[in-house]
Each structure stands twice: as C-alpha cells, then as structure tokens.
Amino acid sequence: MADTIRAVRQHEFGGPEVLRVEDVPRPVPGPGEVRIGVRSVGINFADTHARENKYVQRSHLPLIPGQEVVGVREDTGERVVALTRGGGAYAEEVTVPVGLCVPIPDGLDDDQALGLLVQGLTAWHLHRTCARLEGGEAVVVHSAAGGTGSLTVQLAKPMGAGRVIATASSPEKRALALELGADAAVDPRPEGLTERLIEANGGRPVDVVVDMAGGAMFDGSLRALGPFGRIVVCGISTKEQNEIRTGQLLKHSRSVIGFWLFHCLEDPERRFVAPLRDLFARAARGEVRVVVGGRWPLEDAHQAHRALLERRTTGKLVLDVDAGVSG
Incomplete structure (x- = not known):
C-alpha cells in the first residue's frame, strides 16, 4: 500500500x-x-x-x-x-x-x-435546539436554496412551523424553495426586506428567522420579528458583523441566538449521533431530501x-x- x-x-x-x-x-x-x-x-x-x-x-x-x-x-x-x-x-x-x-x-x-451531516444537522438544531419551534409559528429561512437553507425549509413544517417564508437571490432559487415546501419566497435584498417579510406573513410579524448572512439582512430581519420572536444566526456570509442594543431586545421581547455545530461535539451521542439518525429516518420516510x-x-x-x-x-x-x- x-x-x-x-x-x-x-x-x-x-x-x-x-x-x-x-x-x-x-x-x-x-x-x-x-x-x-x-x-x-x-x-x-x-x-x-x-x-x-x-x-x-x-x-x-x-x-x-x-x-x-x-x-x-x-x-x-x-x-x-x-x-x-x-x-x-x-x-x-x-x-x-x-x-x-x-x-x-x-x-x-x-x-x-x-x-x-453538517448541513442537515445544522438545520435540525436550528429548529429544535435554537429556535425551539412551537406549533404554527411563522419561520423565515434565508439563503433557502443553499445546502443548509434547503434542508431548513424542508424540516420546518415537520418540526412544527406554520407558514414558511424563504428568501433566495434569483427567481430560479426562489422557485426551488417553493418546490421544497416554502409557502412564500421573496427577494433578500436589504432594502424593504422587513416589509416584504411581514407582507409574506399576511401582514403579521414573524416568529423565527434563520440567518446565514448577517449585515443589513440581519438588521432587516430582526425588525420583522414580533414579540417573543427569535433570530438564529448560523453564518455570516456577508462578513459584516452586527451590533445589538440590549434595550431594543428588551423593548420588543426579541431574542438573538447563535449556533455553531461543533459545540454539539461536546455531547456527541445526544447532539450529533441521535439527531443524525433522526435525519436518516426522515429521509427514509421521504420527509427530507x-x-x-x-x-x-x-x-x-x-x-x-x-x-x-x-x-x-x-x-x-x-x-x-x-x-x-x-x-
């Protein structure tokens, strides 16, 4: 050899x-x-x-x-x-x-x-561990045609979401998000993003946002959250960091939650192996692809x-x- x-x-x-x-x-x-x-x-x-x-x-x-x-x-x-x-x-x-x-x-x-593995487990933990979805909540998934985003869209309703709103950068990518189970798909450009997300949710603020971009998209998404809304950060593709004012979180009862998959390896059987086997079972049922x-x-x-x-x-x-x- x-x-x-x-x-x-x-x-x-x-x-x-x-x-x-x-x-x-x-x-x-x-x-x-x-x-x-x-x-x-x-x-x-x-x-x-x-x-x-x-x-x-x-x-x-x-x-x-x-x-x-x-x-x-x-x-x-x-x-x-x-x-x-x-x-x-x-x-x-x-x-x-x-x-x-x-x-x-x-x-x-x-x-x-x-x-x-990485992207599926990330999507699983975004819903279960971080957002802790409750039945019927409205969920926004940014970068919905990407590896993590496409799985996050598919897992949203099986894990309890009501309305699923996707964002993606082209008509073709938005069409893919709709095919994967999103109820609406909108342009992610920061200008007017808050209003588009609320409009896509029937004029109501949303409950959960999954953000991989950061920067101005994060700011627009945060403003779209209703009371007790959560924005989960799992990437910063724009490489633009955001600063949060605690008074604004307090005033609106909003939460900002970060997620990095490798922290799950501190408890691998519960946070890595068991969720992965759950994903395998969901794939076998045709629930996610x-x-x-x-x-x-x-x-x-x-x-x-x-x-x-x-x-x-x-x-x-x-x-x-x-x-x-x-x-």
Whole structure:
C-alpha cells in the first residue's frame, strides 16, 4: 500500500487559487480514531472562510480543508459518514474519532448521507435546539436554496412551523424553495426586506428567522420579528458583523441566538449521533431530501469554491474523490 495519498492542500491563505492537489503522507489513526477510505467530500461555505483563516476556528498551514466525508471504514468495511473536526477531508483518506463516524443505513445513498451531516444537522438544531419551534409559528429561512437553507425549509413544517417564508437571490432559487415546501419566497435584498417579510406573513410579524448572512439582512430581519420572536444566526456570509442594543431586545421581547455545530461535539451521542439518525429516518420516510447542486473532482476544488462564492450554486456541493480532472 502506498505511503502517500492525494489531497487538496494549501500553503498560504487566500482565494480559491491557493487550493492545489498534491501527494501527502498517508494519515495514521491516533488513539480512538479510525481511518476511512474517502468516496466523496462535502463542501461547505465554512470551508471558504477556513481557506482565508477567517472561520470561527483558526486554521493552520499547511491546511487540507474540509470536515465531512462519506467513505469506508478500514477496520470494519462499513459505509459511513464522518466528521473530521480539524479539517483534512479534501483527501483520499482521513482519520476521524470513532464517535463521529456513523454507519449509513441501507437504502440511503452517499450524497443524501453526506448532505445530512453538517448541513442537515445544522438545520435540525436550528429548529429544535435554537429556535425551539412551537406549533404554527411563522419561520423565515434565508439563503433557502443553499445546502443548509434547503434542508431548513424542508424540516420546518415537520418540526412544527406554520407558514414558511424563504428568501433566495434569483427567481430560479426562489422557485426551488417553493418546490421544497416554502409557502412564500421573496427577494433578500436589504432594502424593504422587513416589509416584504411581514407582507409574506399576511401582514403579521414573524416568529423565527434563520440567518446565514448577517449585515443589513440581519438588521432587516430582526425588525420583522414580533414579540417573543427569535433570530438564529448560523453564518455570516456577508462578513459584516452586527451590533445589538440590549434595550431594543428588551423593548420588543426579541431574542438573538447563535449556533455553531461543533459545540454539539461536546455531547456527541445526544447532539450529533441521535439527531443524525433522526435525519436518516426522515429521509427514509421521504420527509427530507438533499438537493445535490454540483460535483467536482479533487483537482477542481478551487472551481467549486469559486462557484460557491459567486452564488452560482444550489443545494449540496460534493467533491468526488474518484473522479478525474474535468475538461
């Protein structure tokens, strides 16, 4: 067996062009870890932040990006989905903690399992753990055609939402959100956003907003909340931080809640494994499906990042480890 594998690795922080495929030493499992032969890798918006060292978790060079894979456990031969925690996913093999490696049920394909890991778990926790949806509440999902947004839309009503309002940046993406179960889909531009959200809810303030953007979109969404409304922050794609005045929260009985998936790993069985199995069951019932928006070989990881940053994609983006170089 070869001592090296192919991986996407960067030696400097910067744009998509810093991502290059090269031979790297084969990873060796540590205590409590298992090695996985990777079949496909999930691409997340967080990977673009890590590439620039602007993610919540600091990056270190040289860096192999990525945190989620589908593959085969070397020790058992099982088909699994797994979280790497510290990067390393854009590669032919990875090592992961055994507790973050979950068998994939028969009947669930690789892409569906992969899409339900980081993005599916995020969507699950946005509703259950953060917003704590109550029956019949109106929920706004921003970036509703993306990987996390498309799953958040689909899970909203099964988890108790009444009216689901999506935002997406193009007519095609808004049509996808409606197809996935949203009751209304509106333009996310900050100008007039508050009014559009309230209008889409029949003239009433909304109860919950799921925001991945930050900046002016966050401000407009916060103003659309009614008493006891919650805005859940799970991303800052605009890279624009917001400041909150506590007096405004008090005056309107509003809440701002942050969510970062990796805090769930402090209690992996309850907050990682159990919710993931629930998602697998929901997928088996046809309650939720992963929309695969694009596939690239490892060699074209930089193109995938560029497409994501330029908002040219929908749904789950996948690196196919076995695929050849695209034309």
